Amino acid sequence: MSRFFAGGSSDSETSSSDEELYSESEEEKSEEELSEEESEEESTEEDESEAESSDEDEAGGFLKAGAKGSAARFLRGEESEESDEDESRRVVKSAKDKRLEEIDAIIRTIDNAKKINDWVHISNEFDKLNKIIAKASQQGDTPKTYIKAIAELEDFMNETIKTEKDSKKKMNATNARALNSIKQRIKKNNRQYEDLIAKFRADPDGFVNEVEEILEPVAPVKLRKGAEFEAAAAAIRPGVATTAEDISDAAFSTIGRGGRTITITPDSIFKQLRAVLEARGKKNTDRAEQIRNMEKMLDVATTIYQKIRVLLVLVATRFDLTTSTASYMPMNQWKSAQEEVSKLLEILEENPLYVVQEDAEDFDDDDEEEPIPKDGMALKIFGSIISLVERLDDEFTRSLQNIDPHTPEYIDRLKEESVLYSTIIRSQVYFERAQLESSVSRVLVRRLELLYYKPEQLVLSVEKLTWSALPKSLDSAITPRSEDEDASRLINAICVKLYNQDNRLFRTRAMLCHVYHHALHNRYFHARDLLLMSHLQATIHTADISTQILYNRTLVQVGLCAFREGMISECQQALQEICGTGRVKELLAQGIQMQRYAQTSPEQEKIERQRQIPFHMHINLELLECVYLTSSMLLEMPFMAQSGSSPDAKKKAISKPFRRMLDYHERQVFTGPPENTRDHIMQASKALATGDWAKARELIRAIKIWDLIPDTDKIKDMLGEKIQDEGLRTYLFTYGQFYETLSIVSLASMFDMSEGKATALVSKMISNNEIAAALDQKTNAVAFIPGVEYSRLQNLALALSDKAVQLIDSYKYR
Incomplete structure (x- = not known):
């Protein structure tokens, strides 16, 4: 029914009700416009440039809303007062609160997306969260709720990945791609908050409830001149004459990671050291800053215990x-480390009651009282000086491996x-005084490996220079200082001490170094007997790679020693094992020899380069190669002449590499003058055969x-005599079948040697059944007996008998 026909209603009531409805709608509009005004007012706090324009719009909106609001209040009557109170209750929030x-x-x-395992939504929200944090980090504050969120998100991600691997039901492809995508982003993002995340996981409730520290940045002070400078100085230190340096020092402080000021005092040294130890091995750790701080700690340290711990x-x-x-x-860092190790040893030498050893109990630095020696008992401090000395030696060797040996550097x-050698001797003296037997053995091995390959004169000069630089109060019971000390006695004293150790590796390396030193100084029989007595040939394949390299070097040095002593057969036998393989560089760790069909991975090549010994060794x-080929020539040429044209004898070879080179040289159509060592030896072999x-x-x-x-001349004279002897034997093997008798006088004149020497050589060949002949002393001639050549069946029978004898001999010695 229309209101016009409604009874009991007047026009005034109808109009008032209509106005009331109209006023309510107008009030809703005004409240919406006021909310828009509030948002505009908050945006003006963040951007001053937009404040003026927003203020104008706000003013216009306020007038409009005020006009409508006044009409509403006029129509509503009493309700106008309540609306005024609601408008006055507007809350204005800061930008920081809005971000939070x-x-x-x-x-x-x-958190809601984690409940339904929606990684697509989590990925999108994670990106939004990091964008807001990036803006917040510019002002230096990272909310702890964010640290808590990313830590829990990482744990939830790891748990989800583990569950996904174990479960048979897989998630859909879209969700799986989102999970793989966010996996890398979370790890990369959380690296920069490792310390805070670790702190949260250690104590979640305490971390969240902890009051955040507000660090106020230190404003830089500009240096002034004249009256302004004096005013600034008076402001910093009233009543004291101040210079520009004082103002600069007062204005700048040592700022550590996170913007915190680091103040180093004697009381806070152990706290700072604990922080350094906790940060070791972690990523994004500024080690250079840690070193600078510890250098300041060393200057600040007042007690002996503090200095030892800091060093x-x-x-x-x-x-x-x-x-x-x-x-x-x-x-520069290596030199600093070496100086600090020497300083540490000096402190321990001056204070015998302080002992650093590996099996000591680590003190709790949180105690108020610092540990000190009591009742004359030594205070044992946890640490390892021998590890520091070994690392110094390793870093020195590594630097020599990486520096070009042909440069002054x-x-x-x-x-x-x-x-380095001085530091090693000093540490040895300290370990002997502290009775640290394991450390004594380790440092003796390092000292021996710096001496064994050097000539005797160089060893003596190094020893004399080192002991003269050390304090006279220091002396060693194992290797005492002495003016008339010789290198062999020193090496023997170190090796004998190591022979008595339980460590098998130390004994093996000491034995090899001892043999090498004997061979280097032409004591072949000492070196040979010591090597054979050790029985290392049977067990060296079970040793580590570096020990096998040392064994190869020792074996080669023994062969060179035999060559210098004129023992050609012994030299060839010693060098055959190394030089006959074609991998001399690799076996001696003096380079990487690329094989034609070998496939070496980059990792394997990198490992092999790390094993290389320094160039001066x-x-x-x-x-x-020259020694090996020369020795092979002197043995092979008579053997080849003795074998003759027998096909079975040709299969036997003393040196297969020499045979291959000789065959290749003989196949050459044109042979020019010799250009290198191999050419000289191959042409000499052909001349010797004729x-x-x-x-x-x-x-x-x-x-x-x-x-x-x-002694080059001595070596050349020795080689000349050997060539004469082998030339005579080769001649008799080759042309003996064409003679019935051969005068010793003519044979001696043919090879430019004495009659007695020629007679001795022929007699030895006859006694060894190398030639079928007899020596006629009346006529002083060699009478050859015509022999009968064996058939193929006879040769096979002789070979079978030889193998049977070898089999019986091997069975006897089992």
């Missing part, structure tokens, strides 16, 4: 600068070896590599 609310809202959304951590932290095995420690670096490979011993001797003596051996 947005962060909380996003975190709640992520132990400081040197270990310096070694952390080189985490990669492919690079080496910077020289290598020579300059090699000069530091005397400093190398054995000359060209000299080694009986032209003089040409062979001339070609061998013309090799220039002999100048690298001490």
Whole structure:
């Protein structure tokens, strides 16, 4: 029914009701416009440039709303007062509070998405969250709710991945891609908050409830001149004359990670050291800053215990600068570490009641009282000096491996070896005094490996220089200082001490170094007997790679020693095992020899390069090849002449590499003058086979590599005599069947030797059944007996009998 026909209603009531409805709608509109005004007012707090324009719009809106609001209040009557109170209750929030609310809202959304395992939604919200945090981090504050959220999200992600692997039912492809995508982003994002996340996981409730520290940045002070400078100085230090340096020092402080000021005092040293130890091995750790702080701690330290603890951590932290095995420690850092190790040893020498050893109990630095020696008992401090000394030696060796040996830089670096050797001797004296037997053995091995490959004169000079630089109060019971000490006695004393140790590796390396030293100084029989007595040939394949390399070097040095002593057969047998393989560089760790069909991975090649020995320890490979080929020539040429044309005898070879080179040389259509060592030896071999011993001797003596051996003239004379002897034997094997008798006088004149020597050689060949002949002393001639050549069946029967004899002999010795 229309209101016009409604009874009991007047026009005034109808109009008032209509106006009331109209006023309510107008009030709703005004409240919406006021809310828009509030949002505009909050945006003006963040951007001053937009404040003026927003204020104008706000004013216009206020007038409009005010006009409508006044009409509403006029029509509503009493309700106008309540609406005024509601408008006055508007709350204005800061930008920081708004960001916190947005962060909380996003975190709640992520928590809800985790409940249904929706990784697509989690990925999107995680990106939004990081964008807000990036803006917040510019002002230096990271909410702890964010740390809690990313830590819990990482744990939930790891749990989800583990559950996904174990469960048979897989998630859909879209969700799985989102999970894999956010996996990398979470790990990358959480690296920069590792410390805070670790702190949260250690104590979640305490971390969240902890009051955040507000760090106010220190405003920089500009240096002034004249009256302004004096005013600034008076402001900093009233009543005291102040310079520009004082103002600069007062204005700047040492700021650590996170913007916190680091103040180092004697009371806070242990706290700072604990923080350094906790940060070791973690990513994003500024090790250079840690070293600088510990250097200041060392200056601030007042007690002996504090200095020892700081030095132990400081040197270990310096070694952390080189985490990669492919690079080496910077020289300045190595020198600083060496000086600090020497300083630590000096402190321990001056204070015998302080002992650093590995099996000591670690003290709790949280105690108020600092540990001190009591009742004359030594205070044992947890640490390992021998590990620091070994690391110094390793870093020194690694630097020599990576520096080009043909540059002056290598020579300059090699000069530091005397400093390292002095540190090793000083640590040995300390370990002997502290009765640390295991450390004594380890440092003796390091000292021995710095001496065994050096000539005697160099060893004596290094010893004399080192002991003269050390205090006279220091002396060793194992290797005492002495003016008339010789190198052999020193090496023997160190090796005998190591022979008595339980560690098998130390005994093996000491034995090999001892043999090498004997062979280097031409004591062949000492070296041979010691090597055979050790029985290392049977067990060396079970040793580590570095020990096998040392064994190869020792074996080669024994062969060179036999060659210098004129023992050609012994030399060839010793060198055959190494030089006959064609991998001399690799076996001696003097380079990487690329094989034609070998496939070496980059990781394997990197490992092999790390095993290389420094250049100054190398054995000359060209000299080694020359010695091996010369020895093989002197043995092979008579053997080949003795074998004759027998096909079975040709299969036997003393040196297969020499045979291959000789065959290749004989197949050449044109042979020019010799250009290198191999050409000289191959042409000398051909001359020796034809009986032209003089040409062979001339070609061998013309090799220039002999100048690298001490007493070169003696070596060349020895080779000349050997060529004469083998030339005579080769001649008799080749042309003996064409003679019935051969005068000793003519044979001696043919090879330019005495009659007695020629007679001795022929007699030896007859006694060894090498030739079928008899020596007629009346006529002083050799009478050859015509022999009968064996048939193939007879040769096979002889070979079978030889193998049967060998089998019986091997069965007897089992």
